[in-house]
Amino acid sequence: MKADISQDVWIERAQKVLPAGGFGNFDPNIVIREGRGARVWDENGKVYVDYLIGSGPMMLGHGNPEVLEAAQEQLGKGLTFFASNARGIELAEEICRAVACAEQVRFVSTGGEADMYAMRLARAHTGRDKILKFEGGYHGMSAEALMSLAPTRLENFPLAVPDSAGIPQSVRDHMLIAPFNDIDFLRGLIAEHAGEIAAVIVEPLQRLIPPAPGFLQALREETEKHGIVLVFDEVVTGFRLAYGGAQEHYGVTPDLCTLGKVIGGGFPLAAIAGKSGIMAHFDKAKVGEGGFTFQVGTLSGNPVAAVAGLKTMEVLSRPGSYERIRQNGETVMNALREHLSAAGIAHQIVGDPVLFDVVFTPDPVVDYRGFQRGDMDRLKRFNMLMREQGVLKPDSKFYISLALTEDDLALTQEAIAHTAKHLTES
Ligand SMILES: Cc1ncc(COP(=O)(O)O)c(C=O)c1O
Known part of the structure; x- marks a missing residue:
């Protein structure tokens, strides 16, 4: 060329x-x-x-010719509406069919946004502030996600290390950091802070590292026991490890998950998906002013991204x-x-x-x-x-x-x- x-x-x-x-x-x-x-x-x-x-x-x-054809057909009908549109609704339906924890879906544009809202939803739902994440886990670029993402200085757990300038000390105070795959440490940490932890957020396969046998199950048990929201960050693993993502592949269902990458078919689209009782915090009529989690985004549910994602998922779902x-x-x-x-x-x-x-x-x-x-x-x-x-x-x-x-x-x-x-x- x-x-x-x-x-x-x-x-x-x-x-x-x-x-x-x-x-x-x-x-x-x-x-x-x-x-x-x-x-x-x-x-x-x-x-x-x-x-x-x-x-x-x-x-x-x-x-991919099928994805291009679907996107091109949509291009002629409109690039973005802000309003609800049928293609986005179809994509939400397919996510709910495919992903075990998904009863409802809220679209955003990037995986990092989805993670930020998932953590916020968990705080709204539990009325607690602390987030437990794993050292080296990647959840986008929010202040919380940048804690102990790729630290060069290794602190004693569960102290968080910020990986970026510009993050206030107060964020660090609300984070608990644990080593991935260490079930005993996890149980101890949750027992110590149970009433303060809103969410545990985890990449079920952390960057490249598979979960040790029983690790995700232990996470599920401990979070359930203490009313903590379990968030699987499936931005990478969703529709990749299996059609139903890591939750299908490893057989553990979280309360919320975040999706991105594959579901936009190459366009900017991501989502928070999960149990309707928690997703209800996006609905003021259901939870009232006090529990409402404010969320809007110009391109959320963009129809071109939705058709490209749907077609990508359809091809992946074929035998x-x-x-x-x-x-x-x-x-x-x-x-x-x-x-x-x-x-x-x-x-x-x-x-x-x-x-x-x-x-x-x-x-x-x-x-x-x-x-x-x-x-x-x-x-x-x-x-x-x-x-x-x-x-x-x-x-x-x-x-x-x-x-x-x-x-x-x-x-x-x-x-x-x-x-x-x-x-x-x-
Ligand atoms: C596990 C995981 N979560 C979240 C994100 C953030 O997604 P985005 O880059 O769309 O904000 C990424 C990006 O690579 C990721 O790998």
Whole structure:
């Protein structure tokens, strides 16, 4: 593919008008021009097999013809209305059919917003202030979510460490931080603060780290016992680990969940979904002035996003879709194991076949600190070598799409073989 303006020129232009030269999301030294299927092209025309997939939404790959057709049909009928619209209502209905905890749905535009409102709903519902989150858990960019998200300074639990400037001390005082997968610590912490905790918010599969056997069940038991709202952040796992998300995959039903990424089909759309008794706090007529959680958003329930999400979900729900995605992931996981082991490089493949990464450590990874003990410089070099070989991935993830072809997987396997061979060279 021919490029008109070289990538270097775009990078230079970006440096003038964008802080840190980019959108704040990803390495600003790559500017993506186009995506088709499981491949993307940069502004120099270099092609990559894409494991970034827009940070997760493009689970069918780029330019899926059915999604495009649905979105295009809607484009002709109107881009956004603010008012309720049939497509958004259909999407809410499908979420309620698919997701175990979902009796009602409220749409927002981003996953981070959904998480912020889920925590607020829990506070409104319980009349308590404290939120328990897990170290390293990602729940968007609200002040609460930025506590102990990616701390470089490790504090004693349950003290929270802010990961951003600009957050008042008072927020920190309302947070309790626990290590993921530590059932005993969790039980102790909840017992100590039971009457003060509004919500426990958790990524059921935290970044890449699967829940230990019994961990989510213990969370469910403890929160139920103490009237604490259990929130599963399913922004990543929703419609990805299974059609019904992590709650279907692991067989544990929370009180609320948050959804994003897949349900917008590549457009900005996210949701809070959950039990109607808690969702009622969005309805002043039901809960009165005192319990009302104020929530509006210009683009909430946007019809173009809704049809793209619905079509994406329909394709995923067809027989064989998840099996195929899992097979694609296993092919990549096996190649990583095989070639890194052959090169004598200590590593763990952490995650699930639909999303995972390599962590360069000899020890099993069960929590954030275990992940941090991995060799980050080696991971950076791994990502760089993979990119040189034509594989684009996030800093610490492979996101697997349905669009990967045998050619894409073969290219990925070759890139892994090459990278493993050259990884330890300086
Ligand atoms: C688990 C999780 N929650 C919430 C979010 C925030 O979603 P958004 O970027 O749409 O605000 C993300 C984003 O990657 C996420 O991974």
